[in-house]
């Protein structure tokens with residue numbers, strides 16, 4: 001790993017890389033500063049089987065972080081490196097390093113003052129809503145064409161359903177017969193869940209630049225519990241606002257875990273839902289009435305989409321997400337499906353919160 005590190009423009013030497021157990025796609029390490037008050041770094045091996053256009057991916061991150069940085073400078077924010085990611089280039093000025101074996105690596109400045117959380121309370125949910133609303137605001141004047149789709153059709157549910165149906169057809173791991181009940185639940189909702197895509201084609205729903213991975217742990221908080229920085233910008237791209245609103249609720253307004261094996265743990269945390277909604281709507285003044293009205297639908301859509309994606313990976317024999325044990329993707333699927341059902345039961349309540 002020392003060889004990899006030596007290719008980046010670091011300002012001081014660093015100690016042994018410390019692996020981080022975070023994320024289901026890339027491999028992450030902290031490179032701690034080897035001198036007092038030195039700079040520490042965040043090293044990642046990019047999963048290039050998933051992000052096949054690494055050049056485009058890295059360029060997206062550069063474009064987005066430069067754009068946000070400019071806004072922070074205008075606002076005269078003093079500790080900017082705590083509020084927006086900073087990519088460290090290689091010695092020859094590239095945004096990643098490719099090894100002889102074909103692996104891709106990148107380095108960020110490490111934001112040591114921040115920490116991520118797996119759960120929020122109503123107070124931090126409100127602040128998170130403000131922060132993600134602000135994030136969409138900051139990017140609202142960035143031209144769509146400035147970004148590529150780092151994963152084409154990433155949050156397009158019609159595409160995800162097509163992948164599911166292909167996986168069903170192939171049944172590569174021979175797992176279909178024991179999970180037909182799940183397939184039936186998904187197919188039953190398919191038509192309704194494709195509504196947003198249809199509305200987009202009819203010109204009734206816009207696309208905006210979204211983060212597209214607003215899991216609760218993709219935000220760093222400071223020691224006082226205030227959001228500091230939004231991280232994991234791999235999937236920033238145009239999409240429906242639901243992507244960001246719904247993905248946060250999927251992870252934060254869920255009393256259980258994304259992969260909870262005890263389905264009884266899984267309920268909608270309405271306090272977190274209401275607080276986040278309030279924070280988000282205080283910033284997201286760009287929303288059309290249709291978008292606002294469809295926010296609860298967007299929550300269901302993202303839980304549904306995640307169920308489809310985990311289930312597809314289960315059927316394919318676990319080729320996409322990292323798993324910790326053989327049935328992991330099936331457990332994830334069932335947990336997300338239960339969350340969806342819980343959200344369906346709360347749909348009217350959610351609608352009232354948004355309207356208020």
Ligand code: GN1
Nearest residue numbers: 022023024025026213232235258306
């Ligand atoms: C993946 O690796 P991570 O945790 O940032 C996935 C998201 C899923 C999430 C589910 C590129 O994100 O879309 O919602 O797992 N990222 C990609 O936990 O597929």
Ligand code: MG
Nearest residue numbers: 023213232234
């Ligand atoms: Mg991610």
